Amino acid sequence: MKSLQDRKERRWILERKLADADVSEEEQNNILKHLEKKETEYMRLQRHKMGVDDFELLTIIGRGAFGEVRLCRERATGNVYAMKKLKKSEMLRRGQVEHVKAERNLLAEVDSAYIVKLYCSFQDAEFLYLIMEYLPGGDMMTLLMRKDTLTEDEARFYVAETVLAIESIHKHNYIHRDIKPDNLLLDCKGHMKLSDFGLCKPLDSSSFPDLNEPEYSAGKNIKPSQEGDKRLSTSSAPRRTQQEQLLHWQKNRRMLAYSTVGTPDYIAPEVLLKKGYGMECDWWSLGAIMYEMLVGYPPFYSEDPMSTCRKIVNWRNHLKFPEEAKLSPEAKDLISRLLCNVEQRLGTKGAHEIKAHPWFNGTQWDKLYQMEAAFKPEVTGELDTQNFEKFEETAAPMQTSSKSGPWRKMLSSKDMNFVGYTYKNFEIVNDHEVEGIAELKKKTNKPKRPTIKSLFEDADNSDQPVQKGSFLNMLPPQLEASESLEPSPHSSISSPEQSHARHR
Structure with a gap:
C-alpha cells in the first residue's frame, strides 16, 4: 500500500509540474510514458532480492575497523557506485547497530543536493551493504593533506557548502555528531557533499573516565586564552611552531582516520562529556574544520586522543591562533563563536546566524553549487580513484571473521537486529537518459523555457523529504521549476516537524 501511494505521489507531482510548464501535449505524454516505464522497472527491482553478486567489485577506496568502501559497477546497467560493506559481527560486538541504522535512515530519508545519495541497501548473513553515489573528487582530508592550508577565499567556499549540508540534515531533525574532513566528499567538479565514509569506530568517550567540565562556570563567556594553560600544560617541552605542528599532524593523520x-x-x-546535546554540536565541528583549513591542523590536536579530549573540554584555555597563520579578524571571530559555549555558539538558533556573519559577506548562498568550485579535482573517467588513498587487496577480504565466536548465531540475514535495513531508492532505475525523446534535450535555446532537470534540482534543493528518490532527476532538460507544490491529499510524505530529532 505504501509503494502504491508513493507511485501515485510521483505521478501527481510530475503532472502538476508539466501542467505549469511550456510543453506540448505530445511531449507531456512521452515524459509520462517514460515515468511509467521507470515505475515498472522499479517494481521489478523491488521484487528482486539484491545481493553483492549484482555488482562487479572494483577498487577499494576506504578501509577501517568495521569494513570497507570500494568502487563497484552494477552488472545489469553498468552504472558505477560506491559500495560500503560493514561486518555485522563487528557492529554487534561493538554495540554499533543503532549507529549504522541511523546512517542508513538518514541517507534514505534526506534527499538533498548536499548529501551523498543512497541508492539501495541490503544484507546477507555476514555483512551490511550500502550502494551509494560515487564522488570521484576524494575527500576534504586528502585535499588538506595536499594543500597544507587553504586561503580564506578557498576555505570560505567549502565552509559555506558545509553549512548548507549541515543545515540540510538539521531540517530533517538529524544530528550528525561526528562531522570531520573525512566525511566531506568532493564530486568531479569539486563541489562538496556530506557523507559518512569513515569506517573507524565513533569515539567512545567512556575510554576517558576522567573527563570533567572546567572548574569555571559554564555560563561564563571567557575569550580564548592567548597564553598557555598553566594549570594543565605541565610539560616543559618547548611549544611547536605552526609548521612543526602541521608536519606532526600530517604524519599521524591517516593512522588516526582509520584507527x-x-x-x-x-x-x-x-558530546564528550555525555551531557545532553543538540544540533549545535555540529556547528562546533564546523568551527574545528574551518580552523584546520586555515591553520593546517585542528585547534586541539595532541599526541594522543585522551589529551585532545581534555583540551576540547577545557577549550577556553587551549583555543589559540598562531600569529604566523595570519588569519583575518573576521575569521578568528567566526571560529571563536563556533568553538565556544553552547549558549553563545552561532547556529544554535539556526544556520542563518552563521550565514549572516561578516566573514561570509558577499557569499551567494543560493548559487554556491552553480559556481565554479574552489578546486577542481583531476578526474579522468568514471572509474578514476586517484583522489583516494590506495589500499592493498587481501587474499580473502572479510570472509571468515564472523563464522566463529559468540556472534555466530546472531548473524543471519533475518536477524532481528537488522530487520528493515534493506532499501531501494526509486532513482536506482534512473539511467540518466530518456529513451525516445532525446531530441528534447536539444531544445534549450529558449531562455524562459523550463527544464525538467532544473525542476528536479529545485525539488532537491528545497530539502523537502520526497521519499523513494528524486525521480525528478531522471528526466531530460525541457521544463523549468514552476510554483512549489503542496503535497497531494493522499501524500505519504511527512514533514520534518512531524518526526522527532534523531541522534546519530
Missing part, C-alpha cells in the same frame, strides 16, 4: 579508536578532534565538548 579503531577514531579521532576526537572535531567533536564538541558536550
Whole structure:
C-alpha cells in the first residue's frame, strides 16, 4: 500500500509540474510514458532480492575497523557506485547497530543536493551493504593533506557548502555528531557533499573516565586564552611552531582516520562529556574544520586522543591562533563563536546566524553549487580513484571473521537486529537518459523555457523529504521549476516537524 501511494505521489507531482510548464501535449505524454516505464522497472527491482553478486567489485577506496568502501559497477546497467560493506559481527560486538541504522535512515530519508545519495541497501548473513553515489573528487582530508592550508577565499567556499549540508540534515531533525574532513566528499567538479565514509569506530568517550567540565562556570563567556594553560600544560617541552605542528599532524593523520579508536578532534565538548546535546554540536565541528583549513591542523590536536579530549573540554584555555597563520579578524571571530559555549555558539538558533556573519559577506548562498568550485579535482573517467588513498587487496577480504565466536548465531540475514535495513531508492532505475525523446534535450535555446532537470534540482534543493528518490532527476532538460507544490491529499510524505530529532 505504501509503494502504491508513493507511485501515485510521483505521478501527481510530475503532472502538476508539466501542467505549469511550456510543453506540448505530445511531449507531456512521452515524459509520462517514460515515468511509467521507470515505475515498472522499479517494481521489478523491488521484487528482486539484491545481493553483492549484482555488482562487479572494483577498487577499494576506504578501509577501517568495521569494513570497507570500494568502487563497484552494477552488472545489469553498468552504472558505477560506491559500495560500503560493514561486518555485522563487528557492529554487534561493538554495540554499533543503532549507529549504522541511523546512517542508513538518514541517507534514505534526506534527499538533498548536499548529501551523498543512497541508492539501495541490503544484507546477507555476514555483512551490511550500502550502494551509494560515487564522488570521484576524494575527500576534504586528502585535499588538506595536499594543500597544507587553504586561503580564506578557498576555505570560505567549502565552509559555506558545509553549512548548507549541515543545515540540510538539521531540517530533517538529524544530528550528525561526528562531522570531520573525512566525511566531506568532493564530486568531479569539486563541489562538496556530506557523507559518512569513515569506517573507524565513533569515539567512545567512556575510554576517558576522567573527563570533567572546567572548574569555571559554564555560563561564563571567557575569550580564548592567548597564553598557555598553566594549570594543565605541565610539560616543559618547548611549544611547536605552526609548521612543526602541521608536519606532526600530517604524519599521524591517516593512522588516526582509520584507527579503531577514531579521532576526537572535531567533536564538541558536550558530546564528550555525555551531557545532553543538540544540533549545535555540529556547528562546533564546523568551527574545528574551518580552523584546520586555515591553520593546517585542528585547534586541539595532541599526541594522543585522551589529551585532545581534555583540551576540547577545557577549550577556553587551549583555543589559540598562531600569529604566523595570519588569519583575518573576521575569521578568528567566526571560529571563536563556533568553538565556544553552547549558549553563545552561532547556529544554535539556526544556520542563518552563521550565514549572516561578516566573514561570509558577499557569499551567494543560493548559487554556491552553480559556481565554479574552489578546486577542481583531476578526474579522468568514471572509474578514476586517484583522489583516494590506495589500499592493498587481501587474499580473502572479510570472509571468515564472523563464522566463529559468540556472534555466530546472531548473524543471519533475518536477524532481528537488522530487520528493515534493506532499501531501494526509486532513482536506482534512473539511467540518466530518456529513451525516445532525446531530441528534447536539444531544445534549450529558449531562455524562459523550463527544464525538467532544473525542476528536479529545485525539488532537491528545497530539502523537502520526497521519499523513494528524486525521480525528478531522471528526466531530460525541457521544463523549468514552476510554483512549489503542496503535497497531494493522499501524500505519504511527512514533514520534518512531524518526526522527532534523531541522534546519530
